[in-house]
Structure formats: C-alpha cells, structure tokens
Amino acid sequence: MVIKAQALAYFVVKCTFSGPQDLTLDEQLIRTPGIWKLFVDGSVAGKKCGAGLILSSPEGFEICQAIIFDFPLTNNETEYEVLLAGMKLARSLEAKHLRAFSNSMLVVKHFSGEYEQMDPQTTAYATKIKDASLSFGTFELSQIGRENNGWADALSRLASAKTQSLTGSIYLTEAKTPSIEKKECLEIRQGADWMTPLRNYLEKDILPPNRREELKIKYRASRSIIINGRMYHRSFSQPLLRCLNTEEQYQALEAVHEGICGEHLAGWSLAFKILRQGFFWPTLKVDASEYAKKCVQCQLFATVPRQPPEEMTSVLSPIQFAMWAVDIVGVLPTSTKQARYCIIAIDYMTKWVEARPLSAITEEAAKKFFIEQIILRFGIPKICISNNGTQFNGNKFRKFLHHFGFK
CATH class of the missing domain: 3.30.420.10 (Ribonuclease H-like superfamily/Ribonuclease H)
Structure with missing residues (x-):
C-alpha cells in the first residue's frame, strides 16, 4: 500500500x-x-x-x-x-x-x-x-x-x-x-461532568450534604468502578461499559448514527447499538432520540407513515343536536376564577360549539355543563361521544346518562 x-x-x-x-x-x-x-x-x-x-x-x-x-x-x-x-x-x-x-x-x-x-x-x-x-x-x-x-x-x-x-x-x-x-483543557471541561460526583465518592469518599443526592450517588456508584483512571459501568448482561463525558457522547452518537455503515437509527435502536459497542452514560436514550430529531438527512428522507393505525369510519348524524362530541382542553393559562381548563361539546350535524371554562375537571362539572348548556338549550341528545376520560366514564356520570336516557 x-x-x-x-x-x-x-x-x-x-x-x-x-x-x-x-x-x-x-x-x-x-x-x-x-x-x-x-x-x-x-x-x-x-x-x-x-x-x-x-x-x-x-x-x-x-x-x-x-x-x-x-x-x-x-x-x-x-x-x-x-x-x-x-x-x-x-x-x-x-x-x-x-x-x-x-x-x-x-x-x-x-x-x-x-x-x-x-x-x-x-x-x-x-x-x-x-x-x-x-x-x-x-x-x-x-x-x-x-x-x-x-x-x-x-x-x-x-x-x-x-x-x-x-x-x-x-x-x-x-x-x-x-x-x-x-491536560489543562480536559480539566476545565470535566469540571461539570456527570462522572465527577461519582469519582469524588469512589476515590475520595466525598458526598454532597443533601441526603437525597447522597443516596442517589451511592446507588449509582454501586454499579460503577474505576480502572486505571477510567470509569466503567457494570451492566446486567454485558461486560463493563466505558463511561463517556459530554464530548465523547456526541462523538459516539455521530459515529453510530451517521458514520461509516451508519443506518441513521433513532431512539432506543440507536441507544442500544451504542450500548452494544461498550459505551454508557445516564441520559443515553434521551440524547439518542434528540440527536436523531436534529439529523437533516433523517428529516428529508425518512419514511413517514401515512396509513392510519385502524380503518377509518365516518361518523354522521342526520338529526341536529342529537349527537354531541365532548372533550376537555387544558392546562391553559389561568383566567378569572382560577379557570385552567375548558370543556367543549360539538354537534356532529351543525358543527355548533358549546364551551365553558373550568377550574377543576370533575364529574360534577361535566354533569353541570351538560344540563345547563346542552339539555336545557337543545334538548336531550341521543348519543354522547367522548375519549372515555375519567370525567365521562365514572359511575356518577354514567348514572346521569342513564337517567336522561342517552348513550
């Protein structure tokens, strides 16, 4: 050569x-x-x-x-x-x-x-x-x-x-x-490293004054070991995994995601492949997901699933104000009377909208909304469609529906 x-x-x-x-x-x-x-x-x-x-x-x-x-x-x-x-x-x-x-x-x-x-x-x-x-x-x-x-x-x-x-x-x-x-550059960069508290405990037996942080470091240190100045993580089913600092983390993500033979994996697939290469850091899964989201090639050429997860059916109502869809929106910016939520109902035929601000999303609030803004204004409906939230699927609300005779 x-x-x-x-x-x-x-x-x-x-x-x-x-x-x-x-x-x-x-x-x-x-x-x-x-x-x-x-x-x-x-x-x-x-x-x-x-x-x-x-x-x-x-x-x-x-x-x-x-x-x-x-x-x-x-x-x-x-x-x-x-x-x-x-x-x-x-x-x-x-x-x-x-x-x-x-x-x-x-x-x-x-x-x-x-x-x-x-x-x-x-x-x-x-x-x-x-x-x-x-x-x-x-x-x-x-x-x-x-x-x-x-x-x-x-x-x-x-x-x-x-x-x-x-x-x-x-x-x-x-x-x-x-x-x-x-050496001077490394010392500056390692000042805020996630491995520093673990090193201080394993090498110098130094713990933070906060009791919760102390227990957290002891738990993490039980699965860590230092060999020749390098920290390793004990895994359950693999050999020792080399711990990486911030700069090494980015290099590992870049090499595995888009390097030679890189498959542009995302999420847990990318994180698991890095683990199989023998590397570890605590936020590996989150960092892998975020890195893939910022990859330009993935955004341009990734396959976008457009097929719905299940067969779509049309929901139609031939009678006005006979079928209502109801849902709750929130959390919203706090308004008067400490209202942070909004309950909304839409008629399937006319698309008429009824809404009311709420400070608490309870069954009693949902019943009051239906009585005052649906039944008293438009009559008793035939069907009510919701996402089976706890406010619309509890015993009190079901008894309310049964009492007025709509599903």
Missing part, C-alpha cells in the same frame, strides 16, 4: 513486521513475561514533524503507529510527544509493566535525572512523562541506538518522505495540539 506523506496519521494494527531486529540489548530482559515493550522515534524535516512507535505485548502481538503532527515541534519535543503517545496507548490496553526504548539521550537522561532541565517546555514534557509513568506498576526508560530502532525510525520518516510502502491495516487520525496543553 502506498501512503502519501500528506496524510495526517497512520495506525497499523496488524502488520507483517517481525519487530525490531538485531537488538544489542539483553534479549532475555526484553522478552520477560508480563512486560510490554515500547520502541519510539521522532523525526523533523523542515516544517513536517513525524513520529513512529512500536508497542509489543508479552505474547508478541505488535501495534505499529506512525504519526504526523499538525503543529511545529523541535526534535526533542517530537521525541517527548511520541513517548507520551506510546505510554497512552499502553495504558489504554491496560499494560501493567512497560519498558520503553528511545534513541534520544536527552529524553532518557532527563527522565533519570542525570541531565538538568533548563527549558520550560522540556520541563513540562518531562513532568508529564513522570506523571504518566505512575499509572504503571513498573516503568523503565532506556536508550537504544538508531540502528537498532529501524522500524520506529522508518515510521517516523513518513513526515518527510513523499511516499512510503507499508503492508497491513491502516487507520487515519490527526494530532492537532501538543500533549502538554491537552
């Missing part, structure tokens, strides 16, 4: 590489069971910055990643960026023990403390790497020669090469901002 250097990033998940060859390091130490290996390298060619990494599991499965950064970096900053990217990838795969190899002596010596950090930018990167290393059970960073880091070096040079041939599955992505600026 020919990959253009203008592409933004490449993730090679299944490769034909056999891994770094002819390493001068101790082979037995590298292949220790339970330890993940990470090989990283960065490259800067003019205005183009690239990086490559190879992450190898203890079982020998390899993930090769080549990144082209969409922002300017120095050689040292590129080495830091690719190391952070590799550590993030290893952490997402729940690696417990990681040994990283880089051909940058500056990065390795800064991490070990042998070199003094003078540049504020370099200091920020080094601090972030030390913080990231705490998420592993054991982490070790060693220097490796460029000649022994050939595959990572080849991946990093995609930024400066016009074309590059690789074999395997390739996915595209883009790195737009430096890693040292991303």
Whole structure:
C-alpha cells in the first residue's frame, strides 16, 4: 500500500513486521513475561514533524503507529510527544509493566535525572512523562541506538518522505495540539461532568450534604468502578461499559448514527447499538432520540407513515343536536376564577360549539355543563361521544346518562 506523506496519521494494527531486529540489548530482559515493550522515534524535516512507535505485548502481538503532527515541534519535543503517545496507548490496553526504548539521550537522561532541565517546555514534557509513568506498576526508560530502532525510525520518516510502502491495516487520525496543553483543557471541561460526583465518592469518599443526592450517588456508584483512571459501568448482561463525558457522547452518537455503515437509527435502536459497542452514560436514550430529531438527512428522507393505525369510519348524524362530541382542553393559562381548563361539546350535524371554562375537571362539572348548556338549550341528545376520560366514564356520570336516557 502506498501512503502519501500528506496524510495526517497512520495506525497499523496488524502488520507483517517481525519487530525490531538485531537488538544489542539483553534479549532475555526484553522478552520477560508480563512486560510490554515500547520502541519510539521522532523525526523533523523542515516544517513536517513525524513520529513512529512500536508497542509489543508479552505474547508478541505488535501495534505499529506512525504519526504526523499538525503543529511545529523541535526534535526533542517530537521525541517527548511520541513517548507520551506510546505510554497512552499502553495504558489504554491496560499494560501493567512497560519498558520503553528511545534513541534520544536527552529524553532518557532527563527522565533519570542525570541531565538538568533548563527549558520550560522540556520541563513540562518531562513532568508529564513522570506523571504518566505512575499509572504503571513498573516503568523503565532506556536508550537504544538508531540502528537498532529501524522500524520506529522508518515510521517516523513518513513526515518527510513523499511516499512510503507499508503492508497491513491502516487507520487515519490527526494530532492537532501538543500533549502538554491537552491536560489543562480536559480539566476545565470535566469540571461539570456527570462522572465527577461519582469519582469524588469512589476515590475520595466525598458526598454532597443533601441526603437525597447522597443516596442517589451511592446507588449509582454501586454499579460503577474505576480502572486505571477510567470509569466503567457494570451492566446486567454485558461486560463493563466505558463511561463517556459530554464530548465523547456526541462523538459516539455521530459515529453510530451517521458514520461509516451508519443506518441513521433513532431512539432506543440507536441507544442500544451504542450500548452494544461498550459505551454508557445516564441520559443515553434521551440524547439518542434528540440527536436523531436534529439529523437533516433523517428529516428529508425518512419514511413517514401515512396509513392510519385502524380503518377509518365516518361518523354522521342526520338529526341536529342529537349527537354531541365532548372533550376537555387544558392546562391553559389561568383566567378569572382560577379557570385552567375548558370543556367543549360539538354537534356532529351543525358543527355548533358549546364551551365553558373550568377550574377543576370533575364529574360534577361535566354533569353541570351538560344540563345547563346542552339539555336545557337543545334538548336531550341521543348519543354522547367522548375519549372515555375519567370525567365521562365514572359511575356518577354514567348514572346521569342513564337517567336522561342517552348513550
């Protein structure tokens, strides 16, 4: 496969590489069971910055990643960026023990403390790497020669090469901002996250003063768990579901609803498909329904059911004021005498309308309306049609109908 250097990033998940060859390091130490290996390298060619990494599991499965950064970096900053990217990838795969190899002596010596950090930018990167290393059970960073880091070096040079041939599955992505600026943005966005109260309870045992809110958080936390800083939801019939914040929720809805192979599902169908992908948030069903309502393609091309749910029949009355339809409208804006409802009756033949405001919708109010505005004015009708509401279907109103002899 020919990959253009203008592409933004490449993730090679299944490769034909056999891994770094002819390493001068101790082979037995590298292949220790339970330890993940990470090989990283960065490259800067003019205005183009690239990086490559190879992450190898203890079982020998390899993930090769080549990144082209969409922002300017120095050689040292590129080495830091690719190391952070590799550590993030290893952490997402729940690696417990990681040994990283880089051909940058500056990065390795800064991490070990042998070199003094003078540049504020370099200091920020080094601090972030030390913080990231705490998420592993054991982490070790060693220097490796460029000649022994050939595959990572080849991946990093995609930024400066016009074309590059690789074999395997390739996915595209883009790195737009430096890693040292991303943490501050996430902290601001997570301030009002729905997961924050649950995290405070699970990690710090902090509960709100309100008793009702306290019980609510305890109930939700009983089905939540935090693994490597990531919150998961315990489902009844599925594995752990990854909890998503506000930004990730929108991305999940967009990808499943209208992404590749998106079926433009709506409502519970869309929500259930997201659940099957392993994601969760409390308002998933409501958000899925609202998202589908705002989709332009769904509004333009969705099938609109025009067939009535049951066979329609005409209701006709050959005699005036013999058949009335009655219903109640409300809640309306409050008027005089605290009236918030309106009872309405319509004659089927003449379409004559009788209406009265009501403050309460009771059987007594419906009886009074019929006596004063139907029977006394137009006579006793033959049939009364309603929607079987409680005001027209109670015992008192049925006795009233039976007394005057209409159905």
